[in-house]
Amino acid sequence: MTDTTPALPGWRHVYSGKVRDLYEPDATAAGAALRERHGDVVLVVATDRVSAYDHVLSPGIPGKGVVLTQLSLWWFAQLADLVPNHVVSTDVPEAVAGRAMVCRRLEMYPVECVVRGYLTGSGLVEYRASGQVTGIPLPAGLEDGSRLPEPVFTPATKAVVGEHDENVPFAVVVEQLGEDAATTLRDLTLAVYARAEAVARGRGVILADTKLEFGVDPTTGAVTLGDEVLTPDSSRFWPADAWQPGRAQPSFDKQFVRDWLTSSASGWDRASDTPPPPLPADVVERTRARYLEAYERLTGDALTV
Incomplete structure (x- = not known):
C-alpha cells in the first residue's frame, strides 16, 4: 500500500478498506471534545491507494x-x-487535510444502489446472456456503450471482503429490506442519477452508471446518502465527444491501470495467486491526469494536489 494510517489527534484508527481508512473519536480529552461537538461521527479518509481485480496496487x-x-x-x-448526506464537517487534522470528512455514523443498508443509463460492464454481460439486467428486460440489439431507453435500478448485494458484489433483482431487495425501504432506495437512486446525469452532460461528460450507498441517520431517522458519491471510483464517466456505442469507451478512471495489468507488458497472470507487479510511472501519471481531468471537467475548477 502507498499510504500508512497516520496517528491523528483525537481519533482512533478502526478500519482500512482498499481505498479508505476509517477513524472514530478516541478515549482522550480531544476525542471527548469531538464527540461533544459532533455527536456519533467517524472520520472518513480517502487515501491514494488504487485497487484493481481485488488487489491493492503499488x-x-x-x-x-x-x-x-x-x-x-x-x-x-x-x-x-x-x-x-452524512457530511458533518471538513475541519479535519492537518495530516489528512483535503482528503477527509467528518461524517455522521449511519445505519447502512446492506445494498449497493446501482443505476445504469448506459449498457456496459457486468450489465452488458447479463444482457448478452439473457436480454435482461437484474430481471429487467431490455430492447434487442443493444451494444457495449448503448444508451438505455431510460435509466434502470440494478441493485447488488454487498459481498464479504475478497468477493464480488452480486447483481440481484429488485424483488430480492424488497425481501431483504421491505417494500417501503426498497422503493425509497430505488427512487432516491434514480433521482440522484437524473440530476447528476444532467449536470455532467452539460459539462460534456456522460455519466454511464454509478453506485450509491444509503443509510438511516439515527439522529433524524432520515434516509441519508453516505460513503463517496459520483467519483471515478464509484461511477463510469465518459467524454461525450468520444462516445461511440459498439466498443469500450474511454473513461475518466483507472482504465489505464486495468489495461496495463491485463497486457503482456505487465507479465502478470491474473489467474495466479501472485500479487500484481508495481505500476510503471507512466501508468501512474496518466491515471492521475484522468482523475484530475474528471474533477476539472465536472466542477469547472482546477484542483492543485
Missing part, C-alpha cells in the same frame, strides 16, 4: 484521495435539495 496515484473527497463534497452540494 504505488498509489498521487492526489487521488484529494480528488475523491473534493469531488464527493462538490456532488453532495449539488444534491443537497434531493437527499441529505
